[in-house]
Amino acid sequence: MEGCKSVEELLRSPFDVRWVAADEVALARWRAQNLRLPAETVAATRDQLADAGSYQTNDGAIAIAAMKPARLPEAPDGITLVLDDIRDPGNLGTLIRTADWYGVTTIVASATTADFYSPKTIQASMGSFTRVSVYYTELALFLAAQRVPVYGTFLEGENVQTFRPASRCMVVIGNEANGISDAVACTVTTRITIPRFGAAESLNAAIAAAVVLDNFKRLQ
Amino acid sequence: MEGCKSVEELLRSPFDVRWVAADEVALARWRAQNLRLPAETVAATRDQLADAGSYQTNDGAIAIAAMKPARLPEAPDGITLVLDDIRDPGNLGTLIRTADWYGVTTIVASATTADFYSPKTIQASMGSFTRVSVYYTELALFLAAQRVPVYGTFLEGENVQTFRPASRCMVVIGNEANGISDAVACTVTTRITIPRFGAAESLNAAIAAAVVLDNFKRLQ
Numbered sequence: 001m002e003g004c005k006s007v008e009e010l011l012r013s014p015f016d017v018r019w020v021a022a023d024e025v026a027l028a029r030w031r032a033q034n035l036r037l038p039a040e041t042v043a044a045t046r047d048q049l050a051d052a053g054s055y056q057t058n059d060g061a062i063a064i065a066a067m068k069p070a071r072l073p074e075a076p077d078g079i080t081l082v083l084d085d086i087r088d089p090g091n092l093g094t095l096i097r098t099a100d101w102y103g104v105t106t107i108v109a110s111a112t113t114a115d116f117y118s119p120k121t122i123q124a125s126m127g128s129f130t131r132v133s134v135y136y137t138e139l140a141l142f143l144a145a146q147r148v149p150v151y152g153t154f155l156e157g158e159n160v161q162t163f164r165p166a167s168r169c170m171v172v173i174g175n176e177a178n179g180i181s182d183a184v185a186c187t188v189t190t191r192i193t194i195p196r197f198g199a200a201e202s203l204n205a206a207i208a209a210a211v212v213l214d215n216f217k218r219l220q
Numbered sequence: 221m222e223g224c225k226s227v228e229e230l231l232r233s234p235f236d237v238r239w240v241a242a243d244e245v246a247l248a249r250w251r252a253q254n255l256r257l258p259a260e261t262v263a264a265t266r267d268q269l270a271d272a273g274s275y276q277t278n279d280g281a282i283a284i285a286a287m288k289p290a291r292l293p294e295a296p297d298g299i300t301l302v303l304d305d306i307r308d309p310g311n312l313g314t315l316i317r318t319a320d321w322y323g324v325t326t327i328v329a330s331a332t333t334a335d336f337y338s339p340k341t342i343q344a345s346m347g348s349f350t351r352v353s354v355y356y357t358e359l360a361l362f363l364a365a366q367r368v369p370v371y372g373t374f375l376e377g378e379n380v381q382t383f384r385p386a387s388r389c390m391v392v393i394g395n396e397a398n399g400i401s402d403a404v405a406c407t408v409t410t411r412i413t414i415p416r417f418g419a420a421e422s423l424n425a426a427i428a429a430a431v432v433l434d435n436f437k438r439l440q
Contacts, residue, residue: 090310094424103418128420161438197437198323200348203430204314210427211434217417218381 002053006122006129007061011035013130015065021049022061054119067117072135075147076106078168079216082150083109084139084184085175086205092116092134093124094206095173100128102213107134108142108170110184139172143187146170150189152180153208157191160215167220173209222273226342226349227281231255233350235285241269242281274339287337292355295367296326298388299436302370303329304359304404305395306425312336312354313344314426315393320348322433327354328362328390330404359392363407366390370409372400373428377411380435387440393429 001010004026010017011030020037021044022030030037049058081099086092092114099107114121116134125132143150151165152172172188174180179202180188194203194211203211221230224246230237231250240257241264242250250257269278301319306312312334319327334341336354345352363370371385372392392408394400399422400408414423414431423431 094427097420097424098427100418100420101414101416101423105418124424126421131419161434194321194434195437196321198320198325199351200317200320201346203321204317204344204426206424207314207318207427207430210423210431214381214414214431214434217415 001063001065001122002049002055002058002061002119003123004060005127007063008035009127009130010063010065011037015068015130017063017065019064020061021052021063023049026060068133070133070135072108072137072142073106076108078106079104079213080170081107081209081213082139082143082170082172082184083107083113084172084180085110085112085178086173087112087114087176089114089118089120090124091176091204091206092118093121093126093129095209096121096125096132096134097128098206098210098213100125100132102210102217104213105132107132108139109134109136110139111136140183140187143170143172143184146187150187151192151212152185152188152190153212154180154191154193155202157193160192160194160212162219163190163192163215164219165216169216171209171212171216173205173212176205221283221285221342222269222275222278222281222339223343224280225347227283228255229347229350230283230285231257235288235350237283237285239284240281241272241283243269246280288353290353290355292328292357292362293326296328299324299433300390301327301429301433302359302363302390302392303327303333304392304400305330305332305398306393307332307334307396309334309338309340310344311396311424311426312338313341313346313349315429316341316345316352316354317348318426318430318433320345320352322430322437324433325352327352328359329354329356330359331356360403360407363390363392363404366407370407371412371432372405372408372410373432374400374411374413375422377413380412380414380432382439383410383412383435384439385436389436391429391432391436393425393432396425
């Protein structure tokens with residue numbers, strides 16, 4: 001993890017943090033806040049941090065933590081967000097942040113979806129990576145085994161502004177360019193659509209997810 | 221403009237297109253569709269297009285068009301989206317695309333907002349740059365002169381899911397890190413908020429705009 005905000009979120013999270021390098025200002029602040037720092041914590045300048053990390057500049061911290069074990073829950077509670085081939089790590093990070101805002105903590109993604117641990121994903125998630133889990137699996141198989149409704153976003157379907165969703169369900173968001181793949185579309189039990197009032201051909205994937213979640217939380 | 225999709229949208233739009241370079245496939249398709257090509261239209265290979273443009277690869281076209289004259293309407297109709305210091309051109313492009321989906325064709329932005337004509341803005345707008353106009357001005361002065369409600373998104377305010385907005389209004393979206401500036405906040409007549417169900421600190425600026433517009437179009 002790189003950057004003060006991400007590292008601080010990491011220190012507050014259940015992640016197992018193994019190593020921290022940070023500037024004296026950040027270290028002093030975290031010690032004053034009684035945050036638990038690992039045994040291997042070292043002071044470093046911002047230039048040293050930028051040299052060690054992948055960002056062009058670093059605002060004060062880098063950390064190493066163990067990845068979370070990825071044991072997919074068999075039947076997750078509430079709304080589960082399902083990502084079919086979201087390629088852009090920035091989009092994935094924004095989806096994680098949006099899910100976290102709406103209280104969705106489980107995301108199931110196709111193996112072709114961007115990497116949860118990519119620095120761009122972590123950065124765009126704005127700290128929400130500590131509260132939302134992303135599980136990678138074969139989506140069509142996973143969805144076919146579910147006993148809850150599987151809602152998919154399409155250009156035609158039930159109006160998301162008036163449709164009454166189940167409280168326990170899956171919401172599938174498709175690839176940025178091609179939407180939901182045929183294999184996954186077969187497992188969708190209800191097609192939903194976001195009403196269009198203008199002329200754009202489609203919405204960005206994270207925007208579509210946010211609008212669906214906002215309506216679902218209101219209507220559930 | 222770079223890229224087949226953007227150039228094709230440009231050719232279909234009221235923009236004054238002065239020059240087009242494209243590969244034979246794209247040119248043949250546009251001629252078959254009776255799209256009006258400028259006198260200065262030249263055939264080029266994709267490698268030549270990539271050399272001439274700013275993209276690393278080019279999928280078939282580059283065009284030059286005259287910028288639109290930016291005469292800010294005194295009292296725009298319907299919903300006007302107001303951007304207070306949106307710095308990221310990708311965010312601006314996504315905001316333009318989202319506005320277009322919801323039928324919002326006028327965006328008023330602070331001078332510090334990202335450039336409408338940046339290649340990243342154009343690309344993220346996915347063609348919507350031809351239908352949505354962005355006017356740059358001194359926001360606090362512009363908003364103070366409006367006779368319609370000015371709604372601003374804050375972490376506390378009227379619930380956007382139940383609030384009844386005016387049909388003619390301004391919706392202000394703030395900077396990615398700092399939100400709405402103090403000078404602009406003074407001109408906001410009603411603070412609105414997107415209900416949070418989880419733990420994220422905030423939403424991405426384009427996500428917030430989409431959720432507000434989706435609720436406003438439903439409730440107006």
